[in-house]
Amino acid sequence: MKSEIKPIYWIPVVLVVLVLGVTFYLEFAYLSDYDSHWWNQIPGFYALFGMVCCTIIIFAAKFIGKKIVNRDVDYYD
């Protein structure tokens, strides 16, 4: 599926990398001794968490949809 917007992909890509870089900089510069939960020990925990959770949600939803809940639109008619 090709996007209809002009392929100026590099702007969002640069933005994404930049913001992610800033968050990592902030984390290591200011939050290295922050400790309110066990996961604060793990560097980049929230990035890891976002990545793993998002993948799980996409595939779990795909699985549940395909195998369990998806039906034809006129199923109840």
Next chain:
Amino acid sequence: MIELLSIPGLILIAGALILALVPANVRPGLFLLFPLFSLYYVMTQPDGYVITGSLNGIELILFEMDALSRVFGMIFSITAFTGGIYAWHMKELGQQTMALLYAGGALGVTFAGDLLTLIIFWELMAVSSTWLIWAQRTKESDGAGMRYLIYHILGGGLFLSGILLHYAETSSLAVETIPAIYSLPNILMLSGIAVNAAVVPLHTWLADSYPKATITGAVFMSAFTTKSAVYVLIRMFPGWDILIWFGAIMAIYGVMYAVICKDIREILAYHIISQVGFMVCGIGLGTEMALNGATAHAYSHILYKSLLFMSTGAILYAAGSSKMIHLGGLFKKMPWVFALYMIGALSISGLPLFNGYISKSMTISAAGYAHEEVAMLLLLLASVGTFLSVGLKLPYYTWFSRPAVSRTANENLTTETENQSTDLRPIPLNMYMAMGLTAAACLLYGLYPDALYRYLPYAVKYNPFTIYHFVEVMQISIMTLIIFWIFRKKMAPESILALDIDWFYRKLTPMLNTLFVHKVDRFFDVAEERVLGIASSLSSWFQDPLSSVLIKPAATDQSPPSSNRQSANYRLPIGWMMSFTLFFMALLLLYIL
């Protein structure tokens, strides 16, 4: 008597009656006045202000003001106002009066000081909102509206029976904190409220009906029913542990379905369940911070969710479909709707500078401070799903990717233009104004959280703008964006219907119908047939009782049927009669001897 008209709920109900009496072109303007009056009273009445009444010797508290009811009263009035602007172009009297009655019901619940007043407004909300579904006038909305009404009558019935038992036990009708004891009245009340709060598994009415409601009706519906239930939960059931886990389940359940669903309004409907899950979880935690978080999140949620329903409503209005498979590539045609939608989407995703950030992070942090780390991680997992489905999937497949199916091929196209081109129906200015106002409010509270925090029921010591929160939210969101981009085709639009728990009653209903109506009908039919058959054979038998005993003489075969009736043919042979008489004589003799 006159002070009754300073009760916000009654102002709107009186407004609904007045609306019915004025000409159609005055109605939209007049509609806006009543929420403004109501907002004025909400903002000006001091804490502790009470209006009482009595009914058959029972003291009723029709209006009671405190910090918690004020903040809910404010947002309900504001939403009724912006919803009124959004519906300015809509001249249908039924929808206008019912929307106002509905808002009146929600405000009535908010300021009710006793359970009897509360349940009356509660039921008013159920009835008036049903109209907003039926007003869509499609076969689907007829069915969904009926299921919605039945569900809410059931919920109201549970709540009322709980109230009556509670009154019998405690002789108190006060709306007050109920101690966490799982007694029958408490469980009944809690389940009645849980129906309106769409607590899984009592949530199916929401995802079933909201996507089928009218464009303007859905905006009102997204604000009032679930959030007034959240208000009552905060009032009556704070700190009930069970709510933490029900809330966390709701938050995740809602987003999973939002990722599965392919109708943009259905995605938003499931997100109400998910977001109300955050609030319910906060209520379960019961700390001051968590209750503040739940209240603030309800306030923010009403704003951004009505904005999201307004912008998806605008798409349905313009394109004639809310199914993602019919949408796509709308960016060039509806850039402003996209921009306004994204403000709502980034708010619900809890990104910094938007109003979801200041309330969602408060609720999640409250879970952290209360050392409910599992609940906290579950809520964070739900936030990933929120950004994924509302912030990324929905806008990508609505505004950017190519439509999977041409819109003109859609037979449900409601564009009233004569030419069947792909031209979109122009969106009325008032819709843009309502969306703009709501988006501005989302940004205002996002940038200046104290505007909301100062109205919260407890003093706020929380600052959302810390490096930790910024890092937490941005790392999660950016990674979600990257993973979405990699796997976006996994979420491509399809023409499907996602089953939910309502399958049980929607499939059970025809079964029960067959079992208790058709089968019973058939039984009576068969019984009637048999009885009539028996009666007719008996009657013919009694005409000739001997015909079945006798061996018919051979003559009948040759003679016409009328000759059968000759008595001579049926007389028993004399020998039979004699042996019969002798047999009984012998029996009699035996008995006597």
